[in-house]
Amino acid sequence: MKKTNESFSCFKRVQFINSLLVFMLFGFTIHGQTDYKLQGNVVDDLGQPVLGVTVQIKNTSHGAITDFDGSYKLQANLNARSYVLVFRSLGLTTKEVTLTLGAQTEVVTDVIMTTDILGLDAVVITGVGALTAKKQLGNTISTVEGLDIAQSGSVDITAGLSGKLAGIQVTQNSGDPAGGISVRLRSASTVNGSSDPLYIIDGVFVNNNSTNVLNVTSVMQNRLSDINPQDIDRIEIIKGSAAAALYGARAGNGVVQIFTKKGKSGKPVITLSSSVNFNSLRKKRDFNQEPFDWASSDITVLDKVPVTRYDYQDMVFENSTGTDNYVSIAGGKDDTNYFASFSYLKNDGILKSTDFEREAGRVRINQVINDWASTSIGTYFSTSRSQDLPNGGYEFGPLPTILFTNNIIDPNRDVDGNYPNLTFYPNILEYIDTFDFHQNNNRIISDVQVNLKPADGLKINYTLGYDNAESIGSTYVPIGTNTVLLGSASTSTISNKLVNSDLNASYDKKIGEYIKSTTAIGGSWQSEKILERSISGTGLAVGIETTDGAASISTRELRSEVTFWGGFLQQTFGFSNKLFITGAIRLDGASVFAPKERTQFFPKASMSYLVSDEDFWENSFGSTINSFKFRAAWGEGGNLTGIKAFDRFTRYSPGSIDGNSGVVAPTLLGNPDLKPERQSELEFGIDMGLFNNKIGIELTYYKQDITDLLLERILSPSTGSGTRIENIGTMTNRGFEALITATPIQTKDFSWSITGTYSTNKNEVNDIEGEQFGIGNFGFSVAKNGNPLGVFYQGYYARNSDGSLLLTSGGLPQREKGSFDVNGNPVPERDASGQPSGANLSKVIGDPNPDFIASLTNEFRYKNFSFRIQLDAVQGNDILSWDTRMFYNFGGGSATASELRGDEVRGTGAAKFGIAESYIEDGSYVKLREISASYLLNRPFEGVSNIKLSLTGRNLFSIDNFSGYDPEVNMDAQNNGSRGGVMGLVPIPSVIKFGVTATF
Template identity: 30%
Template sequence: MKKQTHFSRMKILLLLIFVPAILLAQETITGKVVIEGSGVGASFINVVEDGTSNGTATDIDGNFTLSVSSLPVNIKVFALGFAEKVVSVSSTDAITITIAESSEALDEVVVTGLATSVKRSNAANAVASVSAEELAGLTPPQTLDGALAGKFAGALITKSSGAPGGGIAVKLRGVTSINGNSQPLYIVDGVYVNNSSIAAAGLNAVSGAAGGGNASNQDNPSNRIADINPDDIESLEILKGASAAAIYGARAAAGVIIITTKKGKRGKTKISFSQDVGFNTILRARGQRNFTAATAEALGAGNGALFTAAQNNGTLVDFEDEIYGEKGFISNTSVNISGGSENTLFYAAFSNNEEDGIVKNTGYDRKSIRFNLDHDFFDKKAKLSLTTNYINSEGDRGFFNNDNTGTTIGVALSSTPPWAQLSPDANGNYPDNPFGSSNPLQTRDLITNRENVNRFIVGSSLDVKLYENDNSNLKLVLRGGVDYYELLTTAIFPEILQFQKPSNGGLNGLVATGTTENKDANYSAFLVHNYTTSNDLSFTTQAGLTKQTFSRNTIRNTTSDLIASQTNLDQGANVSVTQFRQEQEDQGFFVQEELNYQDKIIGTLGIRGDKSNNNGDANELFYYPKASAAVNLHSFDFWNIDAVNQFKIRAAYGEAGNFAPNGALFTAYTNSLIDGNVGIVVPATLGDPDITPERQKEFEVGFDASFLESRISLEFSYYNKTVDDLILQANTEPSSGFGTRFANAGNLENRGVEIALNATIVEKEDFNWSSNLIFFTNESEITKLDVAPFNLGGFGAGLGTFRIEEGKSATQIVGNDANGNLVELGDSAPDFQMTWSNNISFKDFTLSFLWHWKQGGDNINLTNLLTDFGGTSPDYDDFDVDPAGATSNGPFRIGAFRAGNATPFVEDASYLRLREIGLYYNLPSKLREQVFGKYVSNLKIGFSGNNLINVFDYNSYDPEVSNFGSNGLSTGVEVTPFPSSKRYLFHLAVDF
């Protein structure tokens, strides 16, 4: 049920307005307004005699009485969150009016300032909105950021791990930084929410993933936005570009996602319960090589005989199915209670989400408790809002991705043939794997890689009306919020593992723990003044101050050479400790003026100023201006195109920033211990004390149009976004003692088009069909580079890597070709993306689905190479990679690697995917009352699924993959990942 509003604000005003009409009335209409589908009485809904000021509002049960001068008459029923309805009344018999909830009505208001909003019809920016129904109503998402895929234009959303719990990389309108943050800023009920991805302690000590090639984080942790329960969310607004996000200044270069959680509704207390159960399976298996005795023998002498014996004995094992073939159980339980009186609204919710992975001993459990309170006081001159959320989560993520020791499950699996005997004996003892450095079944069953999170997110706001008269008012807005979490990571590798045994060169067991304490706080104070002239020219002025503090302390402890089977950190011979601390404080101000002339011409001017101790000069203010204008041509008298009931043109410009990455400002020395003497070691990279934030500038133009009484709507936007002062690592003179230095040394540009088409195809009493089509593109270019071109985010030119080069795409993939020349082999950015969603209702049934087409975009697929080396690639013996058709795929790729030719490893990552589908049945009110009486106001059952149909030629588990986590440029690199999954869910939802 969406937010409802009163027709009038004060009982005295109601009497002053309606008493004259009542005195003249001759007829009395009585009735009830109910909500479509549930039959529940809709409280505080406006009921007005159409074309007049004669009206009333429904009571707490939805009943109303309205006096009119004569019959017949048209009655208009409306409230925010519901579709407006007009009914004809010709008698005084009691009537029932059914109204439908409307996400479009809810979305009419979008953010324009830190303390103001505007009707969507007047907005000058392309601000995307996602309602609660669109986000989680079709099928419950595993994580919030994953639920955004395909829901709006301008986003490239990529999984960095298929493990339950995330993570996800979200990029809005292209790449915004090379070394800095590229994920959007998340604001939840006014609270700046941390979305870090912090690697588990100790994994690299075992895998050695950063020991060669790219030293970036390859442990694929979840990102912390996964903690937010999607079911708590009422709506999201996505500020995709600087022209909209400038109000958030130096943290908004990558865009802003503003989240509003659910609040109470005036009326009877409502209790809702929902239960989802289901399972997940691997999205697509790679399959096995079709071995024969001869091909098995080619792997090594004696393997042919082993293969034949296992084949005859029926002991061949599909190890891919053995590892990834689980059906992970899913259970989502949610209970919420909401309600409110004239002055106080409350919403309380508890949820428990449990999802096992497609690999044994992996999964994600999240418990969330939320309480939101709104209270009006001083005769509604002041409003206090409080939002609180506690989250406890636990994720077991397995041991996957790249490694240089052959120990991760995926890498070990790549060289394990189906005749290997790896299962434990009757006493639970696992044999060593003669085909690899580890037994993947033993690793799966005995290691621990766990994340535990305890998190509190608390926000509050106080709105006080300081002054109010007929044409102006002044309001004070105070806001504050704290996001605090403790992240505990635990890695345990027992000494009995094959690769931990000292006889195999192991560490004799390893235990590692990491503790991260993170606290972010934000405070702001604003004055908002509204003034309207006699000719309906309105001014909205706001000005205010902001402050944000960010604190992180991460301590990692690693112990190896354990005593017996101990797992305490003090029960080992070799102990190491590392610590990372970061403190940041930002301060700023924001001033904005909004003008609106009769909803015909709307303009905005604003500026944000920020300073931070993360800049070279902590007291220097950096300014981020914004300006926008929109013209509703259809509101002018000259507009006479009946078929086009809305046509708005708009233009906007804005600037936003991105702080320097950690380590760019100062040169951080490290310690050394040589022959018992303590010293310091100079790092390879020199900091820059004069570093400044990266600056994004964006210009956007577009139009919005509606046709055939808003049955069809069209949105079009074109943007050009530049990022100046890119923070890069430049080569420096060797005599300085450093190899590289941080510097503001480049610019890049993004250009794109976004188109959204919405249509109400059929609108009848028992049958409705609405459809939404979204198309968008983005192209990037490095327009200036003050340093030499450089490679990053891969494993070198012989395997494919990203390259930053002036005049080229910021996401180009390069590598050596067959002739040894460094050439462009692809680009990780897609040519375009398109989504098509549909909602079809027939009587009490609803069918909804979302297709997502990503055309173009390339990955560096190194899983194939590893399985080639192991002789297990499913296509090893096929002949469709060698252009000459002379060499089979496996030997061709191995030969290319040895020759330094990266061409075979860059693959097209296009796909067509049925992201979501759901079929639901609402129990009719008559049948519901017969079975449950009047205690149950709504009962819904259904089925839904994620990723049930996937069409792609990409030669692995899923084109959505990233070995290097959820940040930075280097998404789209694959090295034996945790595979993605399909999800099947059955649903029950009951309202009391």
């Protein structure tokens, strides 16, 4: 009998699973007893309709979203009983209304939602599929609306995040049309790895790698450039190891969760938008305009001869245009809703012969199966192409050529069609007219999600995500250039495929009258496959632009697969809905490490206390401080991506020996005992709402300790190898973050809001064997004990005791010389004549890490007109300007012009060329990051809901003391440790954009 019951039970489970799959695949709807129609209007505390409010029947999958009039309509098949209708919107306090459904099938419910300036009632995702009210969290989590990203004027999602919240530094490393972006949440958390956060789109762990398929470091794109900002609903950003404990050690640098738009039940809503943008060079750098040149290369001869000088900048830069077009349709009926979009973008660069073009589409279908089960399927595809030119400090290019050239030669072709030699690099017009550097990218991101609520308080979510990105780069350098006399061609492919499978569950349970328990458990499995292939050739046949015509060919191929796995258990207790205590544990593993070190344990604990909900608070401070929350969090995380797939092995390189295949011993010795880097972070914070919630303040202090840094250690020559990766070195980060939001004026017709952010971080690296090692900028950027990551370590000026420059007998500056003491500190020395003697000395001469970053945003609304202005500030950082160095020594720069005028001694520039301190510049700036104005026409025509006209400006001016184009760009692109180097980079353009958006 027992066996029969078990068989019958097993049969019922199989039958249930099969039925569930049928419903998921075909969208069948299980009908309840009655078809109810719920509707109403939502207004704010000023009586204005609120767009985009999520209206949901609590503990079910039935919901709707308010339209432009603040109205909603929700149809659902339900049993006749009591339900709770929940109204949620970012920036407004959540509202819950109890309904009793009976014989009346049409129910009208109107609500008023008040301002929630701190967003404490906002529901955020703190683990894949785990919903939590922000007021319960002990760690910081910030939300940025998709509209703010779409209206930023940026073609890239990450660039649009700049200045939107505290503790995030966004740097556009190049002014190319799809130039790479660096994002740091708080600070660097590793030395040789990446400090970029983990990106998740609709539950899919996505690739945002910097693809270098052109073999040009500074011409690199992030793969989030594949995503259209107009498809974004909102972005949630989690900082700190405590929060990342829910996402695994891959999230040690924080998490950026991107949620795309979804449909809603009702008639189809069509949105059309089109814009045109105008790009221009924000400023030109000073160059030599003196109509004379030296008659002799001997610096003691001051005779001059007349010459004609050319402005090469005008020849390589141009004003350009771009267009961005977008269409979407959203709607639904009964238990099915959908969203689909398509977009086309084309943007020309300010450097001639550069552009970026992207087509993209998105489809999402949400299906309610019954009152406890729903499913969602979505896919996104994009294809993009870019025309590029080599540039940057490690490569030739038109901008490096300008740096290395005396601008007295006309670069235009001669009568025979030949390009004149300007220097040892190709002619600047030769690049533009004949070089072909381009890349193509294809991307598909898809997901399937199942959401179950099989019992009161129990929620189960499953997500299967897939991300496939392929980048193909091709280069062609014609025959006869100065750099590659015989010509060259290459093709490189990088294919990156990610799959993630995540199952999460949470259970809410009331314990008595005042205690609520929330238990969450989940597991994740992820796979990443990378395929890199390249073929390059030199010595091209005449008329051939591919490797088929090359006399010498080399190939390269790399294949790797890495898997990550993990699981977590989290428990939260809420006391009277004002005190919340959370504890969590997580186990994580990665295949890149040895079996005994693969699985790591990471704990977490946090606390959130809404002190203002206590009775005593209202009587004591309630009239001034309306809300007050204290929070604290501690957690440990790791870095499972600190090494690549095969870094723990000793890898022999293939080679040819006397015509036979063989292998060559590597200089990097393997280490099977490697383990992940480990982070421990503690943060405290307070959130306050003041003066009837007119002012909101968020303050956070954190301290992060990183141990077991994965660094290369120099080995004894007797080992037969040069270096080995080991777990050595430590790093600390200490920082403070502040976010202040205020609404000084808020009436029915006029409102004014202000948002300000301020962040500071102190980074320090220690326990590096050998005191320091170079990490970029031709070795000038170093990781050095007791200093922030990436400080500049090189030669400096010899000075007198009063601090003035110690000059040579000819009046020229010179580098300091002497010796080093037992601690490695430089000790200047002087000869009998008082001049420097001994070896060249070096010291820390600059720091690319800012003292603080800040932003200030003002928004004004008068009836249907709105205006927004955002200023971003980065202060206290240094720039290593190779541009300035080259202009010291080559005749096209302002240094030579100064010597020709007699303002400086001839030879001063050449002397400064050898002293690194001379080209350290202040990198501080205040930028007008965004300025926009818009006007909304409501129902201008029959069948048209509204038309919005907008005018946006981006990067229109910068207040700085930098002699070059732009202090924001970086020669080493998205490199983690090497920051602040500038040499021959495309500056970030100023952009003016006019757009029209219509909704039907």
